[in-house]
Amino acid sequence: MLRHMSVAAPSLSPLPPVELVRPGLWSIPVPIPNNPLRYVFVYAFETDSGPFIVDAGWNTDDAFATLSEGIAHTGADISDVQGVLVTHIHPDHYGLAGRVREASGAWVALHPADAALVQDRYAEPTDLLQRVGNMLRRVGAPAEELQSLQNASMPVLPFVTATVPDILVEDGDKPEVPGWDLLAIWTPGHSPGHLCFWEDRNRLMLSGDHVLPRITPNIPFHPQASADPLGDFLRSLERLEAFDADEVLPAHEHRFVGLDARLAELRAHHEHRFAEVVNAINEGVTTAWDIAARMRWSRPWDRIEGFMRRAAVGEAMAHLRALENRGVVREVLGEPSRWELVTS
Secondary structure (H helix, E strand, O other): OOOOOOOOOOOOOOOOOOEEEEOOEEEEEEEOOOOOOOEEEEEEEOOOOOOEEEOOOOOOHHHHHHHHHHHHHOOOOHHHOOEEEOOOOOHHHHOOHHHHHHHHOOEEEEOHHHHOOHHHHHHOOHHHHHHHHHHHHHHOOOHHHHHHHHOOOHHHHHHOOOOOOOEEOOOOOOOOOOOOOEEEEEOOOOOOOOEEEEEOOOOEEEEEOOOOOOOOOOOOOOOOOOOOHHHHHHHHHHHHOOOOOOEEEEOOOOOEOOHHHHHHHHHHHHHHHHHHHHHHHHOOOOOHHHHHHHOOOOOOHHHOOHHHHHHHHHHHHHHHHHHHHOOOEEEEOOOOOEEEEOOO
16 A cells, blocks of 8 residues: 655656666566555566566555556566566455456465455455554544544555465565576565565666655554554665675665665655654653644645554654664553653
């Protein structure tokens, strides 16, 4: 699910073209319905047995047709796809994976941490919705918004085929994509099982949503997240410093060079967000909901609605959890919980 809090205004411009990124490697933009990011890049690796793709897109007829046309542009057919490496479980990456498998017999691969979420999130979400409601009360959501926020993610269900993966890809695994040297790198934060893929021969980093060229991925605290998703994310950024990438191939926006510089920008962004949280508490703001309302978003708080508002509060909570682990703040449990600075 797209959870980016810094998004541009919707654009009516056409999708980027299908492009040959390197000999045998293609980028295929697949449309995302009703979303300012407009498309997700599916990357297709040519092999003698057929293409292998990284991510798939949302489960809509338009997206499936666009992906099929993109695969045809590379000289293959959607029925030739051999494998789908999914960077993470959000609908724009995972939603079409099952339909591609039905069309081709391809295997579908996820990290175990995201594979464990499929049933509760997409197949039988009743219990998850209850836990989301409990979280919203704990963060201080107003009673009049509880019901709508609790159900804010339900409209995405039709865009996902709840597909059980055939293969679980762990950190350090080398997926079997003949003729290519791929390495899976576990980079949790945006989702618990987010994966990046390093292609060593061409020195390319396929970064999914973990590292994007302009916007910062939403790092949410919610019932399916780890205890410290932002801490996970920041540690994952450090892991990518070991890779000297010639180019970064993200899931959105555009390809870019300068991985190290972008990693530094993302770390600095979150340090600034930490300061916003601490300043809000210093000024007497104590609930996660009210702290989120004081943080700077891409639009004013009173113009953030529905799922985006829930995502913003989840990000505020992720910053609070990370600060708690640093020994800066502590939670006073309740409904709502209240946050205070730790004094020495």
